[in-house]
Amino acid sequence: MTQLLSFIKKEFFHISRDPRTMLILFGIPIAQLLIFGTVIKSEINDIHIAIYDQSKDKTTEQITNKILSSGYFILDENLTNLDEIDAIFKKGKVREVIVFDNDFGKNLVKEGTAKMQIIADASDPNTARLAIAYVKGIVNDYIIKTNPNLKMPLEIRPEVRMYYNEEMESAYMFVPGTMALILMLISTMMTSISITREKELGTMEVLLVSPLKPIQIIVGKVIPYLFLSIINAFVIILIGRFVFGVPITGSFILLMLETILFILMSLCLGILISTVAKNQMVAMFISMIGLMLPTIIISGFIFPIENMPVVLQWFSNIMPARWYIIILRGIMLKGIGITFIWKETLILIGMTLFFIAMSVKKFKIRLE
Amino acid sequence: MTDKIISVKNLVKKFGTFTANDNLTFDVYKGEIFGFLGANGAGKTTTIRILCGLSSPTSGELKVAGFDVYRDAEKIKKNIGYMSQKFSLYEDLTVTENIQLFAGIYGISRKVRKEKEAELLKKLNLEEAKNKLIGGLPLGWKQKLAFSVAIFHDPKIVFLDEPTGGVDPVTRRRFWDLIYEAANNGTTIFVTTHYMDEAEYCNRVSIMDAGKIEALDTPANLKKMYNAKDMDEVFVKIAR
Structure with a gap:
């Protein structure tokens, strides 16, 4: 336990002493949220x-x-x-x-x-x-x-009511999506970079020679970022609520629990990436290009999954963000409880376990 | 000599078709300074990584600190210290934070740590710099500190992989004073180096070439055997 605590303490030192890390952790999410929330709109004005x-x-x-x-x-x-x-x-x-x-x-x-x-x-x-x-x-x-009795050649549509988002506010759409994107990117990128950095600097060897077990190194890396990402999630929800007026109609506690689950999943994915990536550049590249683009394009964040080609629809199933976005929209906008989103929750839990298992295994293989 | 602390029999390590360690057999005795020499790519680092548990051998019998490398890797880890070619402390942590981190990782109690930390800082003259980030210290200081941290938990053996790369002769000499001190306290030193003057400081040296140990004896005997005036000449004659 003291082993783990000293390790976690060290991680906090790394994070707090690197201005770039702090900027990525707290500056980028807020900027991204504000940009996505205001610039990309699905309603039209003037x-x-x-x-x-x-x-x-x-x-x-x-x-x-x-x-x-x-x-x-x-x-x-x-x-x-x-x-x-x-x-x-x-x-x-x-x-x-x-x-x-x-x-x-x-x-x-x-x-x-x-x-x-x-x-x-x-x-x-x-x-x-x-x-x-x-x-x-x-x-x-x-x-x-x-002309109430008239049959029209002009396309007559049934009257549409926009449930859950009466005014078709795009912020309602984008806040959950952006939240998923930010949490995923930050968590995955930060952990993968911090582990590959140790590999590059040679300190990882020293850790591996020490009595620390791979699982302790992994847990030690995950906990600080889990903590910071939860704070991040809070900030995003607050901005969503008070800047864009996105309501939380469902249970706030459920929302936070699901968010923690999603963060955990992303962190474990980050660790998995770091076991594959040789250096920080590669880790960053995989997290940015490999995750950001698919998350934006095929997770249902901007474009409806139903309209995609079948192959992409199938592919979107393995995007963790897809399930989290469904959960978020469900809780925030529709106010539904766990009984309606247990399936999505299970999928996220499954993904988390899969990534943890893979990381622990890969970590040992790395010792070769 | 006394007890064997490292015993290696027929160690083979292959990477695909390339044989990095070709049937190595040697013993290291308790308390000695064992120099592990060889040209770049001779296979020194591979051996040291295997002995530390960072890499697993293809075949061979290996015992480190009395434990079997295959079965008791975890026990070995508690009994060894390691200092790599790359600088092995955290540059963005202060001197004390580094010491605390490694003391914590090796499960040293707070009380013991405090005592040893004070002693160490005094010995290295780092008391004033203890709250400075390591990144800002001169290389010589960093390396001395890295060595001291590597033996902070009183390991039975400490592995030093080219510990003195890139420092001036005076600093190197001081670094070796630390090594002698640790050896006098009963720690076995397993050191790889490029500097032949350092080879003279060792009790025994082995010289590797192309994955094989070509010679293993005291520096004095080796010089006699190869009819050389110093270790440099011995090395050149073996490694060519």
């Missing part, structure tokens, strides 16, 4: 649009007013012919053009069909997709309300 109204009747006027009063769009120009559309997109400011066909209102009443066109600047496909969806929604809403 999209500049232009309208080419060939009909200029009461219906189009009402639809236009409805669109502009929604708060999402700003009208830049009223166009007078089709050729202007291309030119206005090229200027870059206008992202969407709405064209009403001739006799829009008249056709709508008389024939039940009317044509309009929504053209978006898809050089930013995400915004384009959202802007189109918003306009469609507004137009459908208008038509359904004014």
Whole structure:
């Protein structure tokens, strides 16, 4: 026990004396959270649009007013012919053009069909997709309300209600994802780097010659970072709550327990990486490129897993962050308890055990 | 001579097809300073790593401090000290923090540690520097401290893998004073070195070449045998 304590004490000295480590531990998570939370958005605000109204009747006027009063769009120009559309997109400011066909209102009443066109600047496909969806929604809403009995050629969508995230706040989406990303990166990277550093400096040999057992070295490396990562998780939850207003509808204790589990898993993964990596550069490379990109792209953090090719969907199963994000969103947004997320929890526990077993084994093999 | 503290019979270590240690047989006696010499790549470090339990032999019978290398590796670890080619203390820890760390790892009680620590700092004249980070100390001091930390838990044997690389002759001489002192206190010293003047300080030396021990005797006998005026000449004649 004293062996372990002296070892843990030494780890804290390493961490507290290296400004870079401190920065990575506490500076980067906060910066990342603020950046992800504010920059990446899935809602749109103040999209500049232009309208080419060939009909200029009461219906189009009402639809236009409805669109502009929604708060999402700003009208830049009223166009007078089709050729202007291309030119206005090229200027870059206008992202969407709405064209009403001739006799829009008249056709709508008389024939039940009317044509309009929504053209978006898809050089930013995400915004384009959202802007189109918003306009469609507004137009459908208008038509359904004014003509309750009408069957529309315009795509009629069932009324959508955004459960758990009524305002479609993107922060709700990104805070859990960012939390998973940060905890995973920091925990994995820090442990793998700190172990490979000892290998590089030659101090690892001295530790291995000493009576310390591999498991003691591993535990000694994990505990300080576990402690610091828990603090980190707290800070992230607080920022999520008070800066982005992300609620915690479920049990806070359950949330913390699951978080500790995820941190443990990441730390063990970090140790496993360090047994493979020869030096700090390699360790950093594996943790950054090998984990950050897949975590962002295929863990369901930004892109929905259901829309991925089957191979990637399958691959996303082995991303620990995928399961943690499901758990986080469940607890934070839906307020569900362990009965609904026991499966995900078990998967994380399984992964943790797997990584621990592998690390202990590899650590011994390293003694060769 | 007295008891054998290290006994090696037919040690073979292969890395794939490369044989790093080719059928080594030698004994080291209690309390002696055993010089383990050889050119770069002769296989010295491989042997020392095997004896310390950092690497396992391909075949052969080995006993260190009375324990079998295959079965009692954990017991061996408690009885040996080790100082590697690379500097083996933590540069971002202070002198006392390093001492406390290794005392803790070897399970030395706080009371004993305090006494020995005070004694050690006094002996090395490090009392004023005890709260300084190791990284800022001169290399000679660091190495003396590293050696003192390696024998802090009073091991029966201490393995020194090129301990004096990169230091000036005067500092080396002082370092050897420490080695003599430890040997006088009954610690067996197993040391590899490149410096032939250091070989003269050893009780017995073995000279390795291409994975084999080519000669093993006292420096005086070796010089006689090879008709050489100093160890340098002996070494050149063997290793070519």
